Amino acid sequence: MQNILGFKDSKQYKKDIQLLSPAGNLTKLKIALNYGADAVYGGVSHFSLRNRASKDFSYDDFKIGIDYAHSMSKKVYVTINGFPFNSQIETLKNHIAKMRDLNPDAFIIATPGVIKLTKNIAPNIPIHLSTQANVLNALDASVYYDMGVKRIVVAREISLNDCEEIKKLLPDLELEMFIHGSMCFAFSGRCLISALQHGRVPNRGSCANDCRFDYKYFVRNKDNDKLIEFDPNEFYVKNPDNDVLMRLQEEYDVGTHIFNAKDLNLASHLHQILQSNVIDALKIEGRTKSTYYAGITARTYRMAIDDFINKISRPNLYQYELHTLKNRGFTDGYVVHRPFARLDTQNHVSAISQGSYQVCAEVDESGKYCLCKHTIRKGDVLEIISPLSYYSNINFNTDTKAIFKKNNIESLNNLVQLYNDNAIIDSSDSNMKLSCKNNENGVIFCIDNRYYIRFLKICLYNGKELDSIHSGNTNLIVLPFELPPLSFLRVKLQEIE
Numbered sequence: 001m002q003n004i005l006g007f008k009d010s011k012q013y014k015k016d017i018q019l020l021s022p023a024g025n026l027t028k029l030k031i032a033l034n035y036g037a038d039a040v041y042g043g044v045s046h047f048s049l050r051n052r053a054s055k056d057f058s059y060d061d062f063k064i065g066i067d068y069a070h071s072m073s074k075k076v077y078v079t080i081n082g083f084p085f086n087s088q089i090e091t092l093k094n095h096i097a098k099m100r101d102l103n104p105d106a107f108i109i110a111t112p113g114v115i116k117l118t119k120n121i122a123p124n125i126p127i128h129l130s131t132q133a134n135v136l137n138a139l140d141a142s143v144y145y146d147m148g149v150k151r152i153v154v155a156r157e158i159s160l161n162d163c164e165e166i167k168k169l170l171p172d173l174e175l176e177m178f179i180h181g182s183m184c185f186a187f188s189g190r191c192l193i194s195a196l197q198h199g200r201v202p203n204r205g206s207c208a209n210d211c212r213f214d215y216k217y218f219v220r221n222k223d224n225d226k227l228i229e230f231d232p233n234e235f236y237v238k239n240p241d242n243d244v245l246m247r248l249q250e251e252y253d254v255g256t257h258i259f260n261a262k263d264l265n266l267a268s269h270l271h272q273i274l275q276s277n278v279i280d281a282l283k284i285e286g287r288t289k290s291t292y293y294a295g296i297t298a299r300t301y302r303m304a305i306d307d308f309i310n311k312i313s314r315p316n317l318y319q320y321e322l323h324t325l326k327n328r329g330f331t332d333g334y335v336v337h338r339p340f341a342r343l344d345t346q347n348h349v350s351a352i353s354q355g356s357y358q359v360c361a362e363v364d365e366s367g368k369y370c371l372c373k374h375t376i377r378k379g380d381v382l383e384i385i386s387p388l389s390y391y392s393n394i395n396f397n398t399d400t401k402a403i404f405k406k407n408n409i410e411s412l413n414n415l416v417q418l419y420n421d422n423a424i425i426d427s428s429d430s431n432m433k434l435s436c437k438n439n440e441n442g443v444i445f446c447i448d449n450r451y452y453i454r455f456l457k458i459c460l461y462n463g464k465e466l467d468s469i470h471s472g473n474t475n476l477i478v479l480p481f482e483l484p485p486l487s488f489l490r491v492k493l494q495e496i497e
Contacts, residue, residue, distance in 0.1 A: 017280060019305060020077070020176065021298045024287035025056035028294040029065040029076075030365070031486050034387045035295040036302025039075035040065075041108060042287060045095055047082040063102045075105035080118070081130035083111060096121045108153065115147055126150045131178065136162060138169040145173045152176065153283065156183065156264070160276055160335050167278035174280040177273065180297055180322070181285020183261040183333065218245070265330035267318035270304045273335065292359045292385075292488055293325055299388060320398040324357040324490070356493055357383075361477065363487040369461060369476040370489065376477075377468040378458050382491050384444070384451040386484035390434050397448030434484065442480025453489065455480065 021032035023042035032040050042065070044057045057065075066076045078099045084092050092114070099107070100122035107122070109115050110130035118127060128151040129135065129144050136155050144152060151174035154163060163175055218227040218238055227238075227245075238245050264285070266273065273279055282305070284297045300321045307314055322330070360382050361370040376382070388394055434451045437444050443454045458466045461476040469477065 017274060017282065017305060018075075018176075019298065019301055020281050020283045021294060022181075022284060022287040022289070023065065023076070023294075024289070026061045026065050027486075028287075028291055030068060031291055032294045032298045033069055033072055033074050034486055035298035036388060037074070037284075037298040039077060039105070039281075040069065041077040041079055041283075043079035044099070047080050047084065047088075047092060047095055059098055059102065062099075066102055066104055070103075077106045077108050077128060078102075078104045079108045079130075080114065081108050081110040081132055083132075084114065089117075093117065093121060100125055106150070112144075112147065115144075115149065119148060128174075128176065129153060131155055135166075138166045141166045141170055141173060145170050150174060151280065153178070157334050160273060160278075164276060164278050175278060176281035176283050177279050177335070178264060178285055179266040179270065179273070179282045179301065180264055181289075182328075183264050183331070262329040262331040263327045264333045265319075265322055265327075266332055266335060267300065267304055267322055268315040269332055269336055270301070270318075271308050271313055274305070274308045290326075290359075291362060292490075295385065295387075295486070295488060296321055296325055299385075302388065303394065317396060317398055323355060325355045327353060327355060329353070354493055357490045358493050359488050359490050361489040363479070363483050363485060363489070364476070365485045367482045367485045367487070368479060370479055370483075371476060372469045372473050373471050375468060375470050376455065376458065376489075378455055378466075380491070381452050381454045382489040384434065384453055384483060385488040385490055386434060386451075387486075390432065390484040390487075391449065391451075392433050393449045395449055397450065399448065437481055439480060441478075444481060453480065453483075 018038045019036060020039045020041060021037035023029035023032060023040035025042075029040050029042065042057060042062070044059055044062050062076075062078075069076045080092075080096065080099070096107075096118055104125065106126040106128045107118055108128045108130050109118060110132035115127055115129075118125070127149050129149045131153040133140075133144070133152075134155045134157075135141050135144065135152050136158050141152055152166075153176040154166075156178055158177075163177065166173070167175060220226070221228045270282075273282070282301060284301065286293055286297070300318050303314070304318050358374050360374045360376050360380075361372055363370045434446075435444070436446050436451075441455075441457045441459065443456065445452055445454075457480070458469055459478045460466065460469075461478055464475075469475075
């Protein structure tokens with residue numbers, strides 16, 4: 001349901017606020033931009049703090065991504081936000097020069113030395129300060145501003161009030177804020193647990209996510225020096241991966257995931273952030289997350305931003321979509337509340353949980369084929385998730401009655417009737433919109449402005465017809481109808497057999 005917010009004249013609020021999404025590889029870059037992001041960020045090499053994501057990008061692919069974004073009048077920011085050692089400086093110089101030549105829109109950097117180095121090597125590229133620099137106040141912000149930094153990605157521990165104070169002193173300095181994604185239990189990501197236990201240094205891009213492990217509690221027997229069952233007076237955590245032990249003090253019976261921070265989710269506070277008129281860019285974390293994550297987060301926050309401009313708020317819809325993603329539970333972090341005022345930022349139960357939906361297939365860039373990501377059976381009904389531009393109406397309902405159960409599917413005749421009753425006619429750009437249709441291979445129908453596809457046949461690109469197909473099968477599925485490129489087909493998780 002839509003709610004009209006008590007806004008003042010929207011003209012006094014930013015209408016050009018930027019939505020910035022993660023790009024872990026070229027496909028995710030394209031998905032994020034098509035699903036609503038104004039810009040993306042990513043990197044090549046271990047200087048970008050995400051080794052796994054950086055390995056998916058070559059310099060050539062990154063150049064393709066930059067050109068692709070620029071063709072859409074969108075931007076790409078290069079992450080060079082690692083903390084280099086002396087032995088890496090010459091390699092870093094070469095890397096900066098290579099990235100400069102790709103013509104990105106900015107560099108994201110964490111340290112003063114690298115800022116100075118970059119200004120010498122690439123004076124034409126704007127510099128954004130990484131959240132790793134931990135800027136929490138106007139004093140630190142002014143130092144980096146004087147160094148020539150155009151934008152600061154504020155520390156995740158900062159409050160909105162502190163952002164307002166920085167903007168008062170430095171009105172020309174752009175402020176970027178994280179609004180969604182994984183959180184680190186350490187201060188702005190400056191953690192050493194992974195380095196101590198694995199030799200993998202988080203601030204050099206190789207965090208092993210030790211904070212997510214399901215640690216076991218041990219205490220030491222004073223009589224024989226052996227580790228025994230938990231005692232609340234003294235206990236240890238043992239890394240199940242390599243048996244490293246650490247002594248900790250913690251309240252009794254809080255669970256085993258004692259380091260595990262919940263994921264940030266500020267969708268329900270977005271109107272408050274935008275009303276402040278001090279934030280220039282909203283940033284989503286997650287270069288190592290899935291392609292579906294890249295699409296859903298960009299699409300949902302794009303809806304929220306556009307709703308704000310139109311003086312509408314649909315927090316239930318935003319949360320419905322974001323909860324379809326795998327997550328560690330959600331928290332609104334510290335933008336509205338101070339850290340000491342929050343007691344629900346850690347997930348003590350599990351390292352990660354399933355979202356409410358399962359992605360069953362991903363549509364390729366042609367829109368004619370899809371690749372199976374989870375079991376699909378003949379007769380299955382799956383929801384089509386596409387960029388917002390392909391919908392004639394985005395007033396999506398969140399009522400689960402609109403979701404068809406796989407074990408109680410409508411007959412083909414009823415689906416065809418739904419097609420006849422719900423057919424959308426849009427002569428202006430009907431070829432660009434999702435619409436109801438049917439043929440011998442499948443049916444597309446619409447309920448509550450959501451579109452569903454039923455596979456009457458599962459036909460592969462090689463001509464073979466199947467009754468079902470499972471994840472791991474790399475053969476392309478021929479879609480019954482051409483769908484918007486880079487779409488997803490999903491089903492509610494509890495309905496999967």
